[in-house]
Amino acid sequence: MSSLSSPMPNAAAAPALTAATRLSLSLIAGGSVANIYYNQPLLGVLAQEFGPSASxxxxxxTLxxxxxxxxxLVPMGDRHPRRGLIVGQLLLLAGALLLAALAPGLPTLAAASFLIGVLSTAAxxxxxxxxELAPDAARGRMVGQVMTGLLLGILLARTLSGFVGAWFGWRAMFGAAALLSVALAALARLTLPTTKAATLLPYGRLMESVLDLALTQPTVRRAALAQAxxxxxxxxxxxxxALFVQGPPFGLDPAGAGLFGLIGAAGALCAPMAGRFADTRSPRPVVIGGGLLTLAAFGVFDLLGERSLxxxxxxxxxxxxxxxxxxxANQTRVYALxxxxxxxxxxxxxxxxxxGGALxxxxxxxxxxxxGWPLLCLVGGAFAAAGVLVPLLEPRLTGSSHTPPHP
Incomplete structure (x- = not known):
């Protein structure tokens, strides 16, 4: 489509995605996205200080x-070199986090929280x-490695924030996060390569082409629907x-409930393996397998979860x-388009x-x-089952049972 890209004169080949670059991008992705989850274990404390509405x-x-x-902001990565965007967002993010740490009242904290959410999209x-930097044959594996960092940031942010908030207070958590954001900006400036912009489209046309993509790319729609x-x-x-395990028969405190995030972190380590399989076989069966595991989880929750930690x-x-x-697997599919x-x-x-997450x-x-818990498991299982049906029905939607490696 002409609206998706505009030819770049004298465009040079993209630099290689080295192991050092992958590590930097993983740290940046995880450290950035963690900022939208730091507040969750602190909501009780914030409600005590600023009133119940703070929770x-x-x-x-933030969300x-x-x-x-x-x-x-994310579409601007096609129009401007991403290293500069990442560095700029992280430095502004540090300012928003510092504003939150110093917030004298709830209006300031809410405004700072909104800015934290906007700028955390550096991830x-x-x-x-x-x-962009990965070779076609290894894109899924390399994206999986960077996504491991992002997923670990999501899963461990609550645990870290809970402990820092308990020992040093909620303001200390936001202050420490501001320092981390500055450190990540320096890391990005020193280690990430400089690349050319992918398109010359002005911002208005760039945003129009986002809608064009949604309307004209069925693979993007199906992958997005399944993942949503x-x-x-x-x-x-x-x-x-947290509400469930804090009640009987378990009676865990918030810190204990947060430790389930550490178990989830082990699941994030599977991301590179999923990417490797999507590269060598096809992303679609990986999506189906992931959906079936999600559905199986709700079976375990429903049958045994009320009695066994x-x-x-x-x-x-x-x-x-x-x-x-x-x-x-879904990202591997859409990034190949x-x-x-x-x-x-x-x-x-x-x-x-x-x-989908908000819903x-x-x-x-x-x-x-x-x-209670049984109805929650039913609702969650229904979402998971629908997420499996989308890729299962895909051959009928496309009129073929064959799914190419790079749709």
Whole structure:
């Protein structure tokens, strides 16, 4: 499509994605995305200081900012060199985190939280940067390695924040995160290569082409829908887990509930293996396998989770492996579509995933409040089953049972 790219004069070949660059991008992705989760273990403390509304306003502002950043900033990675965008976002992110740490009242904290969400989308510049630099034959594996860093940032942020907040206070967590953001900006400036812009489209046309991608690329739509449904199942579970295990028969405190994130971190380590399989075989069966693992997790939760912490841990491992496996495979599919439009593809894909996650979180909390753990498992399992059906039905939707390695 002419709206997806504009030829670049004298474009040089992209630098190689070295092991050092992959490590830097992994750290940047994980360290950036972690900022939108730091507030969650601190919400009780924030409510005590700023009033009950803080417990909903702060995380809502942060997630709203992240969604806005995906729409407004991530497409710019196709128009401007990503190293400069990453460095700039991280430095501004440090300022937003410092503002949060010094916030005198809830309005300032909410505004800072929104900015933290917007600027934390530096993580969504790092992943397509890896796809841009990786050779075609190894794109899934290398994107999987960078995604491991991002997923570990998501899963470990709550545990880290809970402990730092308990020992040093919530302001210390935001202050430490500001220092980390500056360090990551320096890392990006020193280690990431300089690349050419992928397109010359002005910003307005760039944003129009995001809509064009969503309307004209069925592979992007199907991958985004499948992942959104699976992420809805994932969020339905995680938003209710702490409430469930803090009650009888387990009686865990918030720190104990947060330790389930460490189990989930083990699942994130499977991302490179999923990417390697997607490279050598086909992404579609990997998506199906990840969806089936997610569905199996809800079976474990429903049958054994109310009686056994060991079963809960097994279910957490299954759901995290399943979600992460499907995510890497779906990203491998969509990043292979248009080399000059990966930032915009990322925008379409993760906007859908973000909407699915919000839907799952809302449905999960409502189901748990209305019918307890069994209804929560039913709702989460329904989302997971729908996420499996999308790739299963794909040959009928495309009119062929063959799925090419790079659709």
């Amino acid at each position: 909903s306003l702060v995380p809502t502002a 709203a900012g992240y969604g806005f950043g995906i729409l407004a 969504q510049q790092a992943v397509p940067f890896a796809a 449904l699976l992420f809805a199942a994932f969020n339905a579970f995680w938003t209710s887990l 060991l079963a809960m841990g097994l279910g957490v491992l299954l759901i995290d492996i399943g979600i992460n496996t499907a995510l890497i 248009a080399a000059g439009a990966r930032g915009r593809i990322n925008t379409v894909f993760f906007t859908a995933v973000f909407v 799952g979180a809302s449905a999960g909390t409502r189901a748990f409040a209305a019918g």
